[in-house]
Amino acid sequence: MNAPILEILNINKSFGGVHAVKDVSFKIEQGELAGLIGPNGAGKTTVFNLITNVYPIDSGDIIFDGLSTIRLKSYQVIRRGIARTFQNLRLFGKSTVLDNVMTAAQVHHTYGFTESITHLGRWRRREEIARRRSMEFLERVGLAGRAAQTAGTLPYGMQRRLEIARALALEPILLLLDEPAAGMNPEEVADLNKLITGIHRDLELTILVIEHHMDLIMQICPHIVCVNFGAKIAEGGPDDIRKNPEVLKAYLGDDEEAI
Numbered sequence: 191m192n193a194p195i196l197e198i199l200n201i202n203k204s205f206g207g208v209h210a211v212k213d214v215s216f217k218i219e220q221g222e223l224a225g226l227i228g229p230n231g232a233g234k235t236t237v238f239n240l241i242t243n244v245y246p247i248d249s250g251d252i253i254f255d256g257l258s259t260i261r262l263k264s265y266q267v268i269r270r271g272i273a274r275t276f277q278n279l280r281l282f283g284k285s286t287v288l289d290n291v292m293t294a295a296q297v298h299h300t301y302g303f304t305e306s307i308t309h310l311g312r313w314r315r316r317e318e319i320a321r322r323r324s325m326e327f328l329e330r331v332g333l334a335g336r337a338a339q340t341a342g343t344l345p346y347g348m349q350r351r352l353e354i355a356r357a358l359a360l361e362p363i364l365l366l367l368d369e370p371a372a373g374m375n376p377e378e379v380a381d382l383n384k385l386i387t388g389i390h391r392d393l394e395l396t397i398l399v400i401e402h403h404m405d406l407i408m409q410i411c412p413h414i415v416c417v418n419f420g421a422k423i424a425e426g427g428p429d430d431i432r433k434n435p436e437v438l439k440a441y442l443g444d445d446e447e448a449i
């Protein structure tokens with residue numbers, strides 16, 4: 191068994207009277223491809239927001255790679271090696287596809303104006319490396335041919351893939367994907383399935399995916415955590431999750447076709 195790369199320990203978060211995450215605990219081992227599922231409003235995105243410190247945690251702890259992250263700023267979490275995509279896309283719609291990825295690729299090498307001038311040669315070399323790396327990530331998500339296109343003009347499914355390329359360009363240890371299949375048609379979901387499993391296999395990344403498309407999660411994730419009304423109700427492999435009475439109850443109330 192591998193050591194856990196991510197330990198979620200009894201985390202809690204409330205928004206006013208809404209207890210969005212209730213005493214949730216789970217561990218993700220290094221190299222896993224895991225899923226976080228649950229009906230609408232179950233608390234899944236809030237768990238991602240707590241891992242990436244979009245919001246401060248009320249109580250509990252989050253250990254990433256052996257160290258607590260809960261007092262870090264969001265950018266420090268990224269520097270420690272956690273990258274994510276968002277349910278609501280956060281691309282720079284007016285920039286090119288390549289520039290969207292390059293901005294992320296350069297995050298680990300930021301320069302002030304004076305430094306850019308005094309180290310012009312080094313800056314240019316780094317920019318060239320970032321460009322090459324960014325093109326590799328675009329190649330991986332099938333968007334290399336669209337590098338010069340304005341991001342906002344891409345079809346929705348491609349914008350989602352671009353978000354994945356941008357997260358990859360941060361060269362993370364742990365990749366968090368928040369509903370990557372949202373708004374995709376069945377063919378695009380099948381391609382996404384291949385993309386995620388390929389990234390997991392080839393880049394040896396640890397990946398945690400939130401997804402509403404249960405069939406996608408069931409096909410690609412050997413480890414699944416299910417939450418409902420903020421609390422963890424089940425954890426296990428696809429077969430355990432499919433049969434779990436609590437999961438069936440949570441999903442049948444939500445969408446009879448979902449599971």
Ligand SMILES: Nc1ncnc2c1ncn2[C@@H]1O[C@H](COP(=O)(O)OP(=O)(O)OP(=O)(O)O)[C@@H](O)[C@H]1O
Nearest residue numbers: 205208210228229230231232233234235236237277
């Ligand atoms: N910033 C916020 N302010 C107030 N309430 C919030 C905030 N973020 C989340 N919530 C509430 O917390 C609960 C959990 O929301 P969350 O977005 O984490 O659920 P989810 O499982 O990701 O849902 P979905 O699948 O619909 O995206 C919901 O009741 C939601 O309205």
